[in-house]
Amino acid sequence: MDIMREVEQRIMPVKRKLNFTIGDTVRVHYRIVEGNRERIQVFEGIVIASDNKGLSKTFTVRKLSFDVGVERIFPLYSTRIAKIEVVRKGKSRRAKLYYLRERKGKSAKLREKGPKAEKHSVSAADAPGEHAGDAESAGEGAPSGSDQQNES
Amino acid sequence: MKKALIGKKIGMTQYLHEDGTVVPVTVCELGPCIVVQKKGAQKDGYAALKLGFSEVKELRLSKAIRSDLKKKGLKPLRHFREVDLFDDSLDVGSVVTCSIFAENDMVDVTGVSKGKGFAGVVKRYGFHGGGETHGSTFHRAPGSIGACAFPSEVWRGQGMPGRLGNMTVTVKNLKIVKILEDKNIVLISGAVPGRKNSLITVRGR
Numbered sequence: 001m002d003i004m005r006e007v008e009q010r011i012m013p014v015k016r017k018l019n020f021t022i023g024d025t026v027r028v029h030y031r032i033v034e035g036n037r038e039r040i041q042v043f044e045g046i047v048i049a050s051d052n053k054g055l056s057k058t059f060t061v062r063k064l065s066f067d068v069g070v071e072r073i074f075p076l077y078s079t080r081i082a083k084i085e086v087v088r089k090g091k092s093r094r095a096k097l098y099y100l101r102e103r104k105g106k107s108a109k110l111r112e113k114g115p116k117a118e119k120h121s122v123s124a125a126d127a128p129g130e131h132a133g134d135a136e137s138a139g140e141g142a143p144s145g146s147d148q149q150n151e152s
Numbered sequence: 153m154k155k156a157l158i159g160k161k162i163g164m165t166q167y168l169h170e171d172g173t174v175v176p177v178t179v180c181e182l183g184p185c186i187v188v189q190k191k192g193a194q195k196d197g198y199a200a201l202k203l204g205f206s207e208v209k210e211l212r213l214s215k216a217i218r219s220d221l222k223k224k225g226l227k228p229l230r231h232f233r234e235v236d237l238f239d240d241s242l243d244v245g246s247v248v249t250c251s252i253f254a255e256n257d258m259v260d261v262t263g264v265s266k267g268k269g270f271a272g273v274v275k276r277y278g279f280h281g282g283g284e285t286h287g288s289t290f291h292r293a294p295g296s297i298g299a300c301a302f303p304s305e306v307w308r309g310q311g312m313p314g315r316l317g318n319m320t321v322t323v324k325n326l327k328i329v330k331i332l333e334d335k336n337i338v339l340i341s342g343a344v345p346g347r348k349n350s351l352i353t354v355r356g357r
Contacts, residue, residue, distance in 0.1 A: 033172075
């Protein structure tokens with residue numbers, strides 16, 4: 001396999017590294033050739049997956065276009081990609097975000113990473129904590145109530 | 153006379169062209185091959201070259217091959233194939249490398265295909281078979297092979313189940329996409345018979 005890896009390194013047309021992670025919002029500047037003319041089309045969306053297949057490495061970008069989900073798979077080392085811009089760092093704990101396909105609106109969004117995002121995440125983490133506390137107290141209350149009933 | 157080299161299949165990957173098109177390619181290690189024998193019209197009745205490939209420990213060879221190579225002053229080699237005498241200037245001991253081919257050359261590749269074992273007619277000959285559901289009782293069987301009154305015999309060439317693969321197969325008209333001469337690596341578009349590390353013969357057209 002080492003020969004394969006070396007060959008793939010040698011024939012790689014562009015040396016490009018993933019400057020984003022899964023969950024980031026990116027703008028992919030993609031060259032489109034129409035006859036002799038060449039123009040650049042921008043595809044902006046969330047990176048939901050990446051397949052590591054050596055030279056054939058690809059990443060999947062999902063966006064909502066007029067409320068219809070559109071996914072596009074780009075070969076990372078393609079010369080057709082002019083530029084990849086990172087618009088927003090998304091916080092994600094998974095490598096494949098296929099669950100976003102079933103979500104709409106606000107729940108289809110990811111929290112932002114970074115110092116500013118941390119503040120958000122702290123406040124967001126507080127809220128479920130409170131809920132959890134409520135649930136615990138309710139849970140304590142219910143058995144005690146039932147005990148009383150049994151006693152009586 | 154067709155230029156030819158022997159080598160081994162390494163694996164498959166993709167080749168991305170400058171314009172963005174992607175081609176599936178097989179990575180092959182071709183040569184360096186050493187001419188082991190030169191056959192001539194006078195002595196053997198036809199002209200040919202016997203090429204040897206892949207160095208090996210001497211003790212792995214049979215005594216006949218070992219002593220033959222030793223007599224000619226050659227290194228011990230593992231694989232041998234006979235090819236056309238494509239270059240008369242070659243003689244015993246001369247080395248042939250993948251530089252005989254150029255990018256965009258068309259070639260034929262011969263190798264031993266992967267063995268599939270005992271296969272039915274659907275896999276082996278592409279028979280359509282029958283429906284799996286909706287009350288069908290005919291699934292993957294070969295069906296009628298000779299009818300009744302006519303032809304009342306089984307015609308020659310009738311497809312039957314049996315061993316599939318593990319045969320010498322030639323895939324014709326494949327394009328050489330890229331040559332990495334220092335590594336003896338040639339990228340050939342499309343698939344090539346055999347598993348990884350199997351011996352292949354590549355002939356020019």
